[in-house]
Amino acid sequence: MNQQSSTHESSGGLSLFLKTRLQHTLSELGQAFTLFFQTLVQIFRPPFQFDLLIKQLLLIGFNSLSVVIVSGFFTGMVLGVQGYIQLKPYAVEGSVARFVCVSVVKELGPMITAFVLAGRIGASITAELSTMKVTEQIDALEVMGTNPVKYLVVPRFLACAIMLPTLTIFSTFAGIGGGFVAVVSLFDVNGHFFLLEVQRNLFIASVLVSLIKATSFGMAIAAVGCYKGFSISTAGGAEGVGTATTGSAVISLITILILDFVLNHILFNILGFV
Amino acid sequence: MISVKNVRKTFGDKQVLNGLNLEIPRGETLVIMGPSGCGKSVLLKIVTGLMAADSGEIWFDGTEISKLKAKKLNVIRRKIGMLFQSAALFDSMTVAENVAFMLDQHENLSPQETRKIVDEKLSLVDLDGIREMRPAELSGGMRKRVGLARALAFNPEVILYDEPTTGLDPITCTEINHLIRDLHEKLQVTSVVVTHDMQSAFSVATRIAMIHEGKQIASGSPAEILKIDDPILQQFILFGAPDQILNMENPILKEFIRREA
């Protein structure tokens, strides 16, 4: 009897816990989308502050270019080695260039760039905005008649949406280059043949896919970074800033993975890209 | 000039403001006193439209602002200068850029004109030659002054001070109090000072309002406030600054008795 009632209570507690948890998640999602739409509205509302945008573009570019290139290069090398070893038993090791090229352009280029930027830029956006929030700087902006979404979120959002595809071009070239270096130097593959294969398999449509993905990832990183920065409570203090920052990187990474799946489905399955 | 009418605000199940009424007449320096956590900062945030009240009205010069659209609210906000409790300087900018912020955002001035205004405002708060410094390099008192210079940049009609002296040493406190009085006299602005520092309260106020449990429990001139026979008020004043206020030799007390006469 006693046992029964306690089991009943704890299951009630669990479902209550899940319910409040779900409500919390949904309300956060709602707030994040509200911020996203406010951002879209503010992008098209004058005055346009290009100086703020350029500052963010340079910041992101300088901070990430070398890391993106190095990450892309080594990923390409790994792909080259693995590809060659896996294809060799079937005597189709000649397709290794195609394998590297297609995976880097359509999948790994945008993905690696997005991962690097989620960790560096997304987290630093959250750290900066949440610090501004707890030190009342965002309130100060608002009291002085400046819209914080327009002043802080819009330039970061646009800069990520522009810089992600730009950096993806670099990481893609670095990836193909890495594959080339690994395959040509380690295995018996002709360099000229490799490059010819790459050229033959590099379609405009694939590049388009890559850029669409990269742009979407960029928007997601900025949206998550800004939302996590803004949503901290003023009473959070330094501890709140730390929690928000790690939270931002993790949520960005998961969002990118989910978004990648959704985009693959839409682009390849529904719209019929190759 | 500003009236707060029957404002209520709760956080969760915590009632912070509980039907607060407050009149802020033009040209006065109103000091709002109340213990820590009684909702003074929340009140200033509601008055500036940073936070929505659960119910009640805020009137600014005959306009009810709590339901205004962002655009109209921003027009009114430009008439208000606010000094935040933490100064809230933008750390990514220099002192000069901080002070010039509203001019850069809302006016089309030449760099020379902006520079002139910035220098003028910085000298109003007795800070010269720190234009290019960053907020992180400044002391607490200097940050408050820069915050004040920034609040003055747009020639506000009202200045709101959120605990201007909290966390500063006694000498710097006295300087800030002087500054508040000076600005009041020089610029004829309406000032609202929120504080729990009795010394500061009695040194700058032309009127005092006391908040307790989300309501105004007393208001009047400093001399009137001292005479009110209310245990909470007396305890607060006694607790706040026993010698300074009650000692008749106290220069502050002398000063406002002289002013009253």
Ligand SMILES: Nc1ncnc2c1ncn2[C@@H]1O[C@H](COP(=O)(O)OP(=O)(O)OP(=O)(O)O)[C@@H](O)[C@H]1O
């Ligand atoms: N954004 C918020 N969310 C939840 N609670 C809040 C928020 N802002 C303030 N509070 C609560 O409201 C109460 C009043 O806070 P407020 O900052 O106005 O106090 P205060 O009078 O300014 O105190 P102090 O003298 O310490 O500055 C506090 O109990 C605080 O916990």
Ligand SMILES: [Mg+2]
């Ligand atoms: Mg406060």
